[in-house]
Amino acid sequence: MITDMEEELILWHFNNLTFHAKTLTMTWIVIAFMLIFCFLGVRHLTSGKPGKMQNILEWIIDFVRKLISDNMSYEKGRPLLSYLVTLIMFIFFSNMLGLIPNITFNLFEHFGVEAGQLNKIFEGPSLMSPTADVNTTIGLALLSITLVLFLGIKHKGVNYFKHFFEPIPVFFPIHVIDLLSKPMTLAFRLFGNIFAGEVLIKVILKMPESYDIWAFPAALPDTVWLAFSIFIGTIQAFVFTVLTTAYIGQAVTESH
Amino acid sequence: MDILHFDATLVVQIISFLLLVWILGKFAWKPLMNMMEKRRINIENNLIQAQEERQQAEKIKQEYQEEMRQARHEAQDLIARATKVSEERTAEILALAHEESEKIKKAALVDIERERDRAILEVKAQVADLSVAVAEKIIRQKLDMPNQEKLIEQFIQEVGEMPC
Numbered sequence A: 001m002i003t004d005m006e007e008e009l010i011l012w013h014f015n016n017l018t019f020h021a022k023t024l025t026m027t028w029i030v031i032a033f034m035l036i037f038c039f040l041g042v043r044h045l046t047s048g049k050p051g052k053m054q055n056i057l058e059w060i061i062d063f064v065r066k067l068i069s070d071n072m073s074y075e076k077g078r079p080l081l082s083y084l085v086t087l088i089m090f091i092f093f094s095n096m097l098g099l100i101p102n103i104t105f106n107l108f109e110h111f112g113v114e115a116g117q118l119n120k121i122f123e124g125p126s127l128m129s130p131t132a133d134v135n136t137t138i139g140l141a142l143l144s145i146t147l148v149l150f151l152g153i154k155h156k157g158v159n160y161f162k163h164f165f166e167p168i169p170v171f172f173p174i175h176v177i178d179l180l181s182k183p184m185t186l187a188f189r190l191f192g193n194i195f196a197g198e199v200l201i202k203v204i205l206k207m208p209e210s211y212d213i214w215a216f217p218a219a220l221p222d223t224v225w226l227a228f229s230i231f232i233g234t235i236q237a238f239v240f241t242v243l244t245t246a247y248i249g250q251a252v253t254e255s256h
Numbered sequence B: 001m002d003i004l005h006f007d008a009t010l011v012v013q014i015i016s017f018l019l020l021v022w023i024l025g026k027f028a029w030k031p032l033m034n035m036m037e038k039r040r041i042n043i044e045n046n047l048i049q050a051q052e053e054r055q056q057a058e059k060i061k062q063e064y065q066e067e068m069r070q071a072r073h074e075a076q077d078l079i080a081r082a083t084k085v086s087e088e089r090t091a092e093i094l095a096l097a098h099e100e101s102e103k104i105k106k107a108a109l110v111d112i113e114r115e116r117d118r119a120i121l122e123v124k125a126q127v128a129d130l131s132v133a134v135a136e137k138i139i140r141q142k143l144d145m146p147n148q149e150k151l152i153e154q155f156i157q158e159v160g161e162m163p164c
Helices: A021-042 A052-071 A074-097 A115-121 A134-165 A169-211 A216-252 B009-141 B145-161
Strands: A011-014 A017-020
Touching: A011 A021, A017 A021, A017 B009, A021 A052, A021 A074, A021 A115, A021 A134, A021 B009, A052 A074, A052 A216, A052 B009, A074 A134, A074 A169, A074 A216, A074 B009, A134 A169, A134 A216, A134 B009, A169 A216, B009 B145
Parallel strands: none
Antiparallel strands: A011 A017
16 A cells, blocks of 8 residues: 655755755745745835735734733743744744645756755655654754743743742652653644644545545545645644743743 | 654754744844834824814813803893893883873863863853843833743743853
8 A cells, every 4th residue: 555655864964964955945945935925024114004914914923922911921021022923933834835735846856956956855746844844843842942941040040940849849850851841742742743744645645546546536635634734734833832932931920 | 763863954943943033033023013013102192192182172162062051141131131121111111101191181181170160151251141131121121020020931941042
């Protein structure tokens, strides 16, 4: 049946370091897209009647602002706003990228462009979500937990570490596990959801081939799954941001 | 496992993302949020201004109402005063007319009195004249007693037929 699901990992080598070529390329596509998207939004900035793109960006900012003020005093959360807005947009667009069909039509393969293994990067039925690579999600989760620690110490000083020994010092290991599990769950929740979604897309598209039938029957389940993946991608972007906000809120708010 | 392969990609992703945060923060979010803040202040000012204008309008309306009430009051006063004056004037005129009529009546009474006195005087004079004439006739005819009586009767009859 489904035999060749295991994809070969495309690696770039630099000195003795290795990089996931596909993940990095897709990340840069997302970043480029976001830069263009935001540029369009702030091109004609006005405090009067905003244009469509500006409206979208303002809506996102207001949305995240509300998340922040739900979790902590807005004074403390204000510097976080630009980080969290970028985060939710980055994760959202990353999640969506894996649902977009391979718009290069395998042209790199066709013309045999092998520079940087581009032919292998743009291979297969759809593009890839950067968030379907555990390196990306771990990276983002590490940034989140670093922010938690940093802001906790910034707002509470040494007192921040007090909560590790509450209610009694014996609880210290549990608090440490709690702290470590936060980035782990953040990272693997996002990675698992998106990676599984992409695997399932590939499986659905391989289905007619595996059963040796005409390709069209895959269209309906694929459509359904793509629609559901949009939903999942949105939810996961939201969840990641909300949890990051909540963790930071816990760290900076005085508990009595 | 292949899918959980960690390598330097992690570092590149973190750096890329931080770079993205920095760029967007500097060139997109900051100006955008400034603009939103500006709009917020703008709207706030507009609201305050609208509030002030409404208060002003309220004040003007109250002033108008006050003026209206005053004007109505004055008009009522004026009407009341005019009514009073006219009533007084009516009474005055009536009194005057009454007085006048009284005067006329008195004058008429005096006239009547005078006319009557004159008439009486005239009648008296005529009676005197006639008495003289009767006496004259009696004396002239030298009549005996029965004739005398007849004559007197005749004379009285004549007097009755006389216009006086």
